[in-house]
Amino acid sequence: MAIRARDFASEDAALEDLRRLLRATSALRPVSVADPVGRTAWWLVLDGEVVLVAPRPVAPTVAATRAQSVIRLLQRIAEKA
Secondary structure (H helix, E strand, O other): OEEEOOOOOOOHHHHHHHHHHHHHHHEEEEEEEEEOOOOEEEEEEEOEEEEEOOOOEOHHHHHHHHHHHHHHHHHHHHHHO
């Protein structure tokens, strides 16, 4: 699905980061990033910080759809939290 783009000093710090992301799902912005071969990966950006990255590159037509799917999933999780 997506990989968090940073390390955390503790489990508490990771949980607080997750809470911050869930509170801000409407502000997440997908960004496409192409590699030299033309495959596309997507990043989710929050306030200029890359917060989630795709686990592997995909075809350019798939990248935006996957990014939006992850945003919708995070929004559903936030609603239930």
